[in-house]
Amino acid sequence: MKTVSPFLELEDDDRVPVRFAGRTLDLPDGANLAAALLAAGVQVFRHTAVSGAPRAPFCMMGACFECLVEIDGVVRQACMTDVREGMEISRPHESEAEDAIE
Ligand code: FES
DSSP: OOOSOSOOOOTTOOEEEEEETTEEEEEETTSBHHHHHHHTTOOOSEEOTTTOOEEOOSSSSSSSOTTEEEETTEEEEGGGOBOOTTOEEEOTTHHHHHHHHO
């Protein structure tokens, strides 16, 4: 049976709420953030500055920077970050771009 995400999770994880792009997600506490977001069905982590093309994690080891997200106001690599309760996560510069259009 096909699921929303091709990633499987362990079922006994303690979950904590985080916010991503205005949605509340319950992610496994202490898990790799990039993996947890992918498993939750997030497919777009950021958009490129020039063309606006969608990007998502590629290397999962801190080399490609395709997984950049803004966490509590700081742009960081999701694949190098652990999930913790109450994180406020957004796509980098997304609100700035919307402000510039208005
Ligand atoms: S997925 Fe490549 S740096 Fe995070």
